[in-house]
Amino acid sequence: MKGELDKSFLQHINDNLGIARKVSRVYCPDPDDREDLFQEMMYQLWKSYANFDGLAKFSTWMYRVCLNTALTYRRKKEKERNQPLSGAHDQIALHDEQTNDHAIAMLFDAIATLSPVNKAIVLLYLENMSYAEIASVTGMTTSNVSVRLVRIKKELERQLKDTLKSASHVNP
Amino acid sequence: MSTLEDLKERWNADRSAAPTQSVDKAALEKMFKSRIMKHMKTSMQYFWASFGLQVLVYALLTHVLVRYGADLTTLMFCAGGILLHLPFTIMLMRKFRSMATLKLQHPTNDEDSLQHYVTRQHALLSDFYKFKKRYELLLIPLSGAIGVVLVFKLYVPGPLTQHWTGMLITFLLTIISCLLAIRSENRKSFREPLCELKTVIDEFRQEAP
Numbered sequence: 110m111k112g113e114l115d116k117s118f119l120q121h122i123n124d125n126l127g128i129a130r131k132v133s134r135v136y137c138p139d140p141d142d143r144e145d146l147f148q149e150m151m152y153q154l155w156k157s158y159a160n161f162d163g164l165a166k167f168s169t170w171m172y173r174v175c176l177n178t179a180l181t182y183r184r185k186k187e188k189e190r191n192q193p194l195s196g197a198h199d200q201i202a203l204h205d206e207q208t209n210d211h212a213i214a215m216l217f218d219a220i221a222t223l224s225p226v227n228k229a230i231v232l233l234y235l236e237n238m239s240y241a242e243i244a245s246v247t248g249m250t251t252s253n254v255s256v257r258l259v260r261i262k263k264e265l266e267r268q269l270k271d272t273l274k275s276a277s278h279v280n281p
Numbered sequence: 282m283s284t285l286e287d288l289k290e291r292w293n294a295d296r297s298a299a300p301t302q303s304v305d306k307a308a309l310e311k312m313f314k315s316r317i318m319k320h321m322k323t324s325m326q327y328f329w330a331s332f333g334l335q336v337l338v339y340a341l342l343t344h345v346l347v348r349y350g351a352d353l354t355t356l357m358f359c360a361g362g363i364l365l366h367l368p369f370t371i372m373l374m375r376k377f378r379s380m381a382t383l384k385l386q387h388p389t390n391d392e393d394s395l396q397h398y399v400t401r402q403h404a405l406l407s408d409f410y411k412f413k414k415r416y417e418l419l420l421i422p423l424s425g426a427i428g429v430v431l432v433f434k435l436y437v438p439g440p441l442t443q444h445w446t447g448m449l450i451t452f453l454l455t456i457i458s459c460l461l462a463i464r465s466e467n468r469k470s471f472r473e474p475l476c477e478l479k480t481v482i483d484e485f486r487q488e489a490p
Contacts, residue, residue: 123303151309152316177398180481183474216288226484229395235292248394249485262285269284 136179219268396485403478410471
């Protein structure tokens with residue numbers, strides 16, 4: 110390993126760990142892939158940390174690295190995921206995700222259906238970034254970001270309403 | 282307020298999206314060691330496979346050269362085979378090294394956009410794949426032909442001109458088996474990743490009307 114882990118790196122990572130969790134959840138529906146992607150993000154953040162000059166906010170830079178990693182990440186093939194049964198499989202499965210907020214879980218599910226680039230745009234939008242900031246991070250024009258966001262919002266609203274409607278039919 | 286706007290506020294307030302435990306130094310170091318091992322393993326797998334093949338070719342040609350080098354035709358074929366492989370071995374190792382080190386030396390820069398990063402990754406992989414394809418197109422038929430000629434010359438009685446059909450069939454079988462092995466490797470390691478990256482790049486470039 111090259112050098113000791115910087116204290117400030119650890120501090121920054123722990124303050125913003127939710128970013129890596131959110132990005133990995135949106136890009137990987139499979140829990141094994143998600144954990145693998147999360148570890149890859151941590152590794153890429155550590156490798157790239159020397160390039161962080163502090164001019165931008167750490168969270169913006171972390172989003173950049175995490176999204177770069179997610180967009181170029183190769184999922185394991187189905188056959189690679191198959192494994193023999195072991196004692197661990199007898200245990201009752203834990204709830205899939207870390208959030209207890211049902212509405213947020215619905216939002217995660219809706220975002221997961223978007224295309225890879227639209228996922229990145231909406232994640233940045235949800236973090237309260239301006240259109241100009243989103244354009245800078247993604248490398249798109251501000252007008253393109255703005256038009257895309259209108260469409261993405263419509264699509265997400267539609268999906269969320271559909272989910273809420275079907276949920277109310279099940280639990281009237 | 283719309284459903285999404287409402288959720289946006291909750292999204293930012295939702296601390297449960299972050300894990301309940303923070304990561305400590307030991308856990309991160311363990312994670313990084315395992316990632317380094319994984320990356321090394323992936324790179325080395327390809328390196329040893331291609332390097333192993335080169336060593337095998339050199340060993341065989343040298344053996345034949347030493348044993349049957351007294352015959353001028355055999356000597357020429359062996360020497361030709363070795364000389365043909367040498368620049369390709371050097372180029373392959375250089376290209377591979379530059380690809381591996383570029384990946385390590387240029388992680389995300391502060392000013393890099395997602396589009397730029399994905400495009401660069403695509404260019405890097407595509408460049409190596411182009412070289413690999415050219416290398417395979419030229420070298421495999423040539424080394425296959427040299428191998429077939431040497432085998433027929435050394436082990437099949439009679440002059441080479443009597444065995445054109447046999448030589449041609451053996452050559453075609455060699456090429457087909459090589460192509461099948463290469464096709465599967467190229468699909469898994471190059472075509473599929475390149476196609477995925479291209480889809481993302483196309484989506485970035487797609488201007489909203």
